[in-house]
Amino acid sequence: MKSIKRGKGFFMAALLLSFVLPLSAESKTNDYMLAEKIEDGAILHTWCWSFKTITKNMSEIAAAGFSAIQTSPISQCLVGEDGGLEIFGHGKWYYHYQPTKYVIGNYQLGTEKDFIAMCEQAHKYGIKVIVDTVINHCTATYNAIDGELRNMEGGGFHPQNGGWSEVDRYEETQFALSGLWDLNTQNPKIQNHVLTFLKRCVKDGADGFRYDAAKLIELPDDVSAKYGDKFASNFWPTVLNNGAAFQYGEVLQEGGKIFYSSDMKSGYDDSLSSRLAAYHKYMKTTNSMYGFRIRDAASHNNFNADFVSDNVLPKGASSKNVVTWVESHDNYCNDASYKELNPEQVIRAWAVIASRKNGTPLFFDRPKGSTENSPWGENILGNAGSNMFKDPQVVEVNFFRNAMAGSEEALSNPTKEDEVLFIERGNNGLVIVNSSSKSKNFEGVAVKLLSDGEYNEQVRGGKFIVKDGKLSGTVPPESVSVVYNKTGKTVEFESAIEASVPSGYFLDDEFSFYVSTRSVTDATCAIEKNAPFAIKDGQVITIGKDVPYGKTIQVTLNCKDKSERKLTKKYSYRKSLYKKDTVVYLDVKSMGKEWGTQKVCVYIYNEDGSKANASWPGVKMEEVSEGIYKYVLPYELESQKTYVIFNNGGGGEGNQYPNGAGLEMFKGTKMILDANKRWNAYK
Numbered sequence: 136m137k138s139i140k141r142g143k144g145f146f147m148a149a150l151l152l153s154f155v156l157p158l159s160a161e162s163k164t165n166d167y168m169l170a171e172k173i174e175d176g177a178i179l180h181t182w183c184w185s186f187k188t189i190t191k192n193m194s195e196i197a198a199a200g201f202s203a204i205q206t207s208p209i210s211q212c213l214v215g216e217d218g219g220l221e222i223f224g225h226g227k228w229y230y231h232y233q234p235t236k237y238v239i240g241n242y243q244l245g246t247e248k249d250f251i252a253m254c255e256q257a258h259k260y261g262i263k264v265i266v267d268t269v270i271n272h273c274t275a276t277y278n279a280i281d282g283e284l285r286n287m288e289g290g291g292f293h294p295q296n297g298g299w300s301e302v303d304r305y306e307e308t309q310f311a312l313s314g315l316w317d318l319n320t321q322n323p324k325i326q327n328h329v330l331t332f333l334k335r336c337v338k339d340g341a342d343g344f345r346y347d348a349a350k351l352i353e354l355p356d357d358v359s360a361k362y363g364d365k366f367a368s369n370f371w372p373t374v375l376n377n378g379a380a381f382q383y384g385e386v387l388q389e390g391g392k393i394f395y396s397s398d399m400k401s402g403y404d405d406s407l408s409s410r411l412a413a414y415h416k417y418m419k420t421t422n423s424m425y426g427f428r429i430r431d432a433a434s435h436n437n438f439n440a441d442f443v444s445d446n447v448l449p450k451g452a453s454s455k456n457v458v459t460w461v462e463s464h465d466n467y468c469n470d471a472s473y474k475e476l477n478p479e480q481v482i483r484a485w486a487v488i489a490s491r492k493n494g495t496p497l498f499f500d501r502p503k504g505s506t507e508n509s510p511w512g513e514n515i516l517g518n519a520g521s522n523m524f525k526d527p528q529v530v531e532v533n534f535f536r537n538a539m540a541g542s543e544e545a546l547s548n549p550t551k552e553d554e555v556l557f558i559e560r561g562n563n564g565l566v567i568v569n570s571s572s573k574s575k576n577f578e579g580v581a582v583k584l585l586s587d588g589e590y591n592e593q594v595r596g597g598k599f600i601v602k603d604g605k606l607s608g609t610v611p612p613e614s615v616s617v618v619y620n621k622t623g624k625t626v627e628f629e630s631a632i633e634a635s636v637p638s639g640y641f642l643d644d645e646f647s648f649y650v651s652t653r654s655v656t657d658a659t660c661a662i663e664k665n666a667p668f669a670i671k672d673g674q675v676i677t678i679g680k681d682v683p684y685g686k687t688i689q690v691t692l693n694c695k696d697k698s699e700r701k702l703t704k705k706y707s708y709r710k711s712l713y714k715k716d717t718v719v720y721l722d723v724k725s726m727g728k729e730w731g732t733q734k735v736c737v738y739i740y741n742e743d744g745s746k747a748n749a750s751w752p753g754v755k756m757e758e759v760s761e762g763i764y765k766y767v768l769p770y771e772l773e774s775q776k777t778y779v780i781f782n783n784g785g786g787g788e789g790n791q792y793p794n795g796a797g798l799e800m801f802k803g804t805k806m807i808l809d810a811n812k813r814w815n816a817y818k
Contacts, residue, residue: 176202200533254340349384
């Protein structure tokens with residue numbers, strides 16, 4: 136497990152005032168210092184949180200400076216098996232994206248009554264509610280779909296055509312994706328059915344919508360070289376007339392990671408597939424290439440101003456019309472972005488996208504307790520995710536964004552180092568991202584927009600001075616500084632003290648975590664029975680040195696809350712030894728010639744489904760001799776009864792073995808799937 140580094144900062148939350156003067160003449164904030172327009176603020180993606188969980192945490196969301204939330208899909212959805220390998224609980228998270236009926240409420244998130252109560256609570260703080268909606272398709276389980284849709288006059292669904300592609304717009308919008316039943320979006324009755332659902336959401340309190348798979352629904356001017364233009368429809372002009380103030384579609388750009396290259400710039404031709412500029416005539420869209428780019432910058436600690444300022448949009452598309460992110464739930468679950476970026480890199484990347492003028496930033500809330508080796512952490516469906524959205528750097532960047540709405544921007548690397556990025560907004564605000572391992576002491580560094588004067592640093596305290604257009608001040612290593620003179624007060628966080636990593640085990644000689652404190656005093660940490668020592672928010676604690684393997688180390692955190700009552704949190708960390716004696720092998724000849732060996736993967740999960748070696752398709756195996764592949768189980772799976780599925784990066788018949796439950800594996804064993812598909816001890 137890697138040590139966690141974090142800037143040593145603190146956040147002094149304050150009591151609420153009844154009125155706040157905006158810093159910028161163009162910005163409009165409410166009494167809680169939140170942006171009145173969704174575009175001017177930041178969105179918290181409360182992924183897999185239930186309506187009641189969101190309601191319970193609304194004051195914390197306001198205290199963190201988020202002006203809007205985005206829910207998971209709220210319509211009735213597929214009821215499947217218990218458990219699952221992603222976010223545990225009843226059913227799996229991706230069932231959200233398999234609607235069965237367009238009514239509000241489902242067994243994973245809550246009832247329509249719960250949804251209304253959540254919206255009412257959000258609006259008390261001026262927080263807007265964006266609802267994720269799935270209106271391109273229903274579930275693949277046809278009989279689970281509501282009869283009204285199945286029996287819709289004029290046809291409820293497109294034929295289950297194969298050959299879905301992103302090359303031809305007809306095949307992209309009319310053919311079914313992954314066997315899901317594709318709605319007949321040309322049918323006016325389907326259009327009105329969807330519109331009725333969206334209007335009901337608005338009536339119940341929704342302020343906006345995210346449209347899942349929007350790229351897979353045709354536009355009014357769509358044409359195909361192979362099929363003509365008979366499939367174009369007025370679906371979008373019809374359903375978008377629902378009364379919501381903010382609407383955006385998931386229109387993923389083509390190319391993926393190839394566009395990490397700095398050679399790829401805005402202005403490319405996108406007339407045949409994503410058609411981002413065409414969608415911008417009707418709604419805002421996602422900006423997936425910029426997500427790839429900003430993760431690339433953060434993972435390499437390289438924030439070249441030219442590189443991160445280009446949103447990589449096609450001809451005719453506007454950065455004013457996009458929703459940006461560091462990572463989305465799709466990146467996290469399907470692309471394993473949790474392995475690309477540690478939490479501190481996510482925060483530095485967030486500082487870039489959230490402090491910029493254009494684009495509406497979406498903060499994906501990772502599962503609570505998640506790590507590189509345990510991406511699902513300790514979450515279950517409906518519970519809140521991690522507390523990363525409350526990090527002082529995230530919080531202060533959010534309030535900076537709210538205050539600076541409408542102000543011009545200037546991005547630069549003033550020290551000629553790509554590790555240090557300045558984002559200036561107007562003449563009165565600056566965010567500094569320092570991704571280097573060294574503190575940066577600026578003395579006489581030129582700024583572009585910031586006026587002469589004295590400015591407060593909002594994350595850690597301290598002063599920055601601008602004189603004759605030159606900045607002086609210090610930024611700690613691997614951290615974000617937010618520099619402006621904040622006016623007004625914010626909602627106060629609930630008192631809390633916690634370690635960044637839950638109780639568990641570690642595999643290195645030493646292990647580090649950081650401590651978060653919010654609205655507390657007299658915080659201390661005690662390791663084992665040693666005397667407690669004073670700590671502050673963001674302080675890194677390192678344990679394990681000279682401790683024998685197998686020993687469990689007890690850590691106790693204490694503090695006083697706002698009412699001077701004592702708060703205590705206790706954690707246990709076991710120093711474990713990675714024995715490397717549980718191994719699986721595969722003789723690829725067992726898979727047949729057509730299977731191929733370009734990507735030989737193994738997916739391994741434990742008996743109760745709470746842990747896996749990675750998201751599907753698992754981990755690529757190592758070829759140790761001709762045709763024989765090997766994988767050593769990680770410690771967290773090594774000590775348990777587990778199940779093994781071999782695959783070639785795909786899924787289903789012919790692409791994986793076995794097709795059902797995995798092959799059984801036990802601690803300390805070495806097993807091979809031999810050339811005859813026999814699961815035997817390896818010799």
